[in-house]
Amino acid sequence: MSEHFRVHGGARLVGEVDVVGAKNSVLKLMAAALLAEGTTRLTNCPEILDVPLMADVLRGLGCTVDIDRDVVTITTPTELSHRADFASMGKLRASVCVLGPLVGRLRKAVVALPGGDAIGSRPLDMHQNGLRLLGAHSEIEHGCVVAEAEGLHGAQIWLDFPSVGATENILMAAVLADGTTVIDNAAREPEIVDVCTMLQQMGAKIEGAGTSTLTVHGVDSLRPTEHRVIGDRIVGATWAMAAAMTRGDVRVHGVDPHHLDLVLEKLRTAGAEVSLFQDGFRVVMAGRPHSVDFVTLPYPGFATDLQPFAVALAAVSDGVSMITENVFEARFRFIEEMVRLGADARTDGHHAVIRGVDRLSSAPVWASDIRAGAGLVLAGLCADGVTEVWDVFHIDRGYPCFVENLRKLGADVERVSAPPER
Numbered sequence: 490m491s492e493h494f495r496v497h498g499g500a501r502l503v504g505e506v507d508v509v510g511a512k513n514s515v516l517k518l519m520a521a522a523l524l525a526e527g528t529t530r531l532t533n534c535p536e537i538l539d540v541p542l543m544a545d546v547l548r549g550l551g552c553t554v555d556i557d558r559d560v561v562t563i564t565t566p567t568e569l570s571h572r573a574d575f576a577s578m579g580k581l582r583a584s585v586c587v588l589g590p591l592v593g594r595l596r597k598a599v600v601a602l603p604g605g606d607a608i609g610s611r612p613l614d615m616h617q618n619g620l621r622l623l624g625a626h627s628e629i630e631h632g633c634v635v636a637e638a639e640g641l642h643g644a645q646i647w648l649d650f651p652s653v654g655a656t657e658n659i660l661m662a663a664v665l666a667d668g669t670t671v672i673d674n675a676a677r678e679p680e681i682v683d684v685c686t687m688l689q690q691m692g693a694k695i696e697g698a699g700t701s702t703l704t705v706h707g708v709d710s711l712r713p714t715e716h717r718v719i720g721d722r723i724v725g726a727t728w729a730m731a732a733a734m735t736r737g738d739v740r741v742h743g744v745d746p747h748h749l750d751l752v753l754e755k756l757r758t759a760g761a762e763v764s765l766f767q768d769g770f771r772v773v774m775a776g777r778p779h780s781v782d783f784v785t786l787p788y789p790g791f792a793t794d795l796q797p798f799a800v801a802l803a804a805v806s807d808g809v810s811m812i813t814e815n816v817f818e819a820r821f822r823f824i825e826e827m828v829r830l831g832a833d834a835r836t837d838g839h840h841a842v843i844r845g846v847d848r849l850s851s852a853p854v855w856a857s858d859i860r861a862g863a864g865l866v867l868a869g870l871c872a873d874g875v876t877e878v879w880d881v882f883h884i885d886r887g888y889p890c891f892v893e894n895l896r897k898l899g900a901d902v903e904r905v906s907a908p909p910e911r
């Protein structure tokens with residue numbers, strides 16, 4: 490059934506919102522459960538579409554997975570399959586994170602190339618090179634990554650770019666390799682730190698989590714554990730940007746505010762008053778935001794996942810902003826939809842120049858990925874009239890209770906289920 494959101498423009502978002510566990514953590518933590526035979530329990534999991542999709546990937550490998558609201562329980566058998574087929578893998582990008590654990594535990598994996606957001610080219614060369622350096626043979630065959638190793642040994646690995654997925658896959662293979670692995674130019678995202686914390690609880694020996702050099706001393710086996718997923722900084726930042734765009738006043742709980750240091754500093758520059766508390770922050774924007782430039786970079790830089798919100802904020806700010814996208818080139822497709830809403834924006838390569846307008850103008854628009862979808866909803870709040878946002882299944886993949894939370898903050902937004910076509 491086709492669904493869309495009807496967004497009535499004009500609301501100022503005011504109130505409190507709770508953020509739960511991070512999508513980009515929980516999916517990797519679920520994959521990490523493959524490394525230990527027995528029952529792993531994850532709490533504070535977000536109730537989003539990607540969690541049951543990842544559960545299907547694990548079930549296909551032989552695990553039992555139970556999802557009870559925010560608790561995901563995974564029982565990993567002794568006899569694990571090394572084959573993850575396209576039927577389950579095709580629906581989400583993070584499914585590729587089973588590659589490292591399977592190679593670590595079984596020394597072999599056949600993993601269908603994953604699906605996920607259409608945000609630009611997403612090769613796996615760094616994942617494969619890392620596994621090769623650990624001693625695995627790895628090729629792409631018939632739409633699958635095929636990896637096989639006689640034995641895995643520690644290695645020195647330099648990544649060309651601090652890729653989140655490559656760091657995670659190499660890390661999750663290296664924890665069960667013989668000897669010491671050093672991953673240099675590793676990704677430093679808080680979600681990587683979360684994976685390291687859980688692996689350490691499982692008995693892995695890892696140094697340098699949160700830095701660009703990860704040192705992993707391989708161990709013979711790992712044990713299952715219980716772990717609380719860290720709060721979703723991208724969802725937290727979405728609410729921060731929403732408060733700024735709608736000239737609102739929003740308190741966000743459930744996220745480490747220091748994971749958003751740069752975002753919150755940008756919002757201060759745009760004119761917001763920001764205060765921090767232990768489990769969150771408050772953003773108050775009294776007038777029209779001032780224009781601010783944004784440059785996307787790996788953490789601790791400004792996250793590419795937040796680029797659509799930067800564009801949407803710039804579109805209603807006072808002045809001209811330049812947004813530079815350095816991570817996923819196709820993410821500027823979002824700007825075409827913003828132009829439908831009356832944004833004054835043009836792109837040149839990986840730069841976008843946006844001249845803020847006082848008010849956007851409602852239109853039907855289409856979400857192309859999770860964050861672009863959420864960005865269009867927020868832009869719709871700053872538009873005259875009623876904006877229809879289509880393809881909202883993207884938003885459901887990453888934002889639990891998005892419409893409910895918006896309504897709680899005073900927005901007039903509804904989910905409309907169209908009748909099935911005859």
Ligand code: UD1
Binds near residue numbers: 513610613654793816
């Ligand atoms: C993860 C996040 C995604 C976020 C991204 C960057 C998940 C499920 N997704 O995606 O939301 O936008 O990090 O913060 O956690 N690259 C290569 N070769 C490789 C691997 C990556 O060239 O082998 C390139 C990519 O094309 C991209 C850049 O490296 O330009 C970063 O990608 P990466 O950090 O790997 O992103 P993901 O892990 O896919």
